[in-house]
Amino acid sequence: QVQLVQSGAEVRKPGSSVKVSCKASGGTFNNHVISWVRQAPGQGLEWMGGIILMFGTSNYAQKFQGRVTITADESTNTAYMDLRSLRSEDTAVYYCAMSPPSCSTVSCYARMHFWGQGTLVTVSS
Amino acid sequence: DIQMTQSPSTLSASVGDRVIITCRASQNINTWLAWYQQKPGKAPKLLIYKASSLESGVPSRFSGSGSGTEFTLTISSLQPDDFATYYCLQYNSYSPELAFGGGTKVAIK
Numbered sequence: 001q002v003q004l005v006q007s008g009a010e011v012r013k014p015g016s017s018v019k020v021s022c023k024a025s026g027g028t029f030n031n032h033v034i035s036w037v038r039q040a041p042g043q044g045l046e047w048m049g050g051i052i053l054m055f056g057t058s059n060y061a062q063k064f065q066g067r068v069t070i071t072a073d074e075s076t077n078t079a080y081m082d083l084r085s086l087r088s089e090d091t092a093v094y095y096c097a098m099s100p101p102s103c104s105t106v107s108c109y110a111r112m113h114f115w116g117q118g119t120l121v122t123v124s125s
Numbered sequence: 126d127i128q129m130t131q132s133p134s135t136l137s138a139s140v141g142d143r144v145i146i147t148c149r150a151s152q153n154i155n156t157w158l159a160w161y162q163q164k165p166g167k168a169p170k171l172l173i174y175k176a177s178s179l180e181s182g183v184p185s186r187f188s189g190s191g192s193g194t195e196f197t198l199t200i201s202s203l204q205p206d207d208f209a210t211y212y213c214l215q216y217n218s219y220s221p222e223l224a225f226g227g228g229t230k231v232a233i234k
Contacts, residue, residue, distance in 0.1 A: 037169070095168055107217070
């Protein structure tokens with residue numbers, strides 16, 4: 001059974017960047033896709049982008065193009081989400097999520113079966 | 126961009142009730158739709174993918190239907206553990222631009 005453990009809460013100033021990690025244990029790391037989803041306080045869910053681990057291919061929501069980079073390190077079974085030029089509206093809980101095993105296509109971004117515990121990122125001056 | 130509209134935004138129901146949540150897409154998305162459940166302070170949980178496929182481990186009282194632009198999530202007999210917020214998610218096998226609906230909060234009547 002896959003478990004995802006995310007890095008701890010972060011506080012950043014506007015204009016800076018943040019990098020959140022998501023370490024997977026159990027299962028075969030590159031047999032999945034990983035999505036990143038965020039949720040601002042009291043708001044709904046927002047898909048930011050993801051990575052197809054088998055190919056190392058990243059895809060991003062248009063809203064975040066140019067401001068987010070999603071990567072993965074197969075040697076440590078860890079995925080990363082790097083968000084730049086932070087503003088107060090980026091204050092949110094950021095989740096990583098992984099597809100079931102052997103689900104490794106673009107459509108598998110929507111099949112978020114395993115989830116990390118979430119990382120609160122607070123952007124404040 | 127494809128917009129997803131969920132209704133209702135909130136609903137009150139009792140244990141044992143049949144609950145139906147609707148999600149409408151601004152354009153045809155075939156059956157590229159998933160449903161998630163989220164409880165306060167917790168990560169979402171996948172219930173349904175490809176409009177009607179039940180994710181492994183999800184109780185059979187949950188079911189999904191629809192295609193094109195109109196979709197429904199049905200809970201056949203609401204259980205105490207089902208009081209939560211539900212989100213639809215549209216996706217596409219060709220274009221990685223996913224969009225969640227605004228959510229439906231299912232509260233105790």
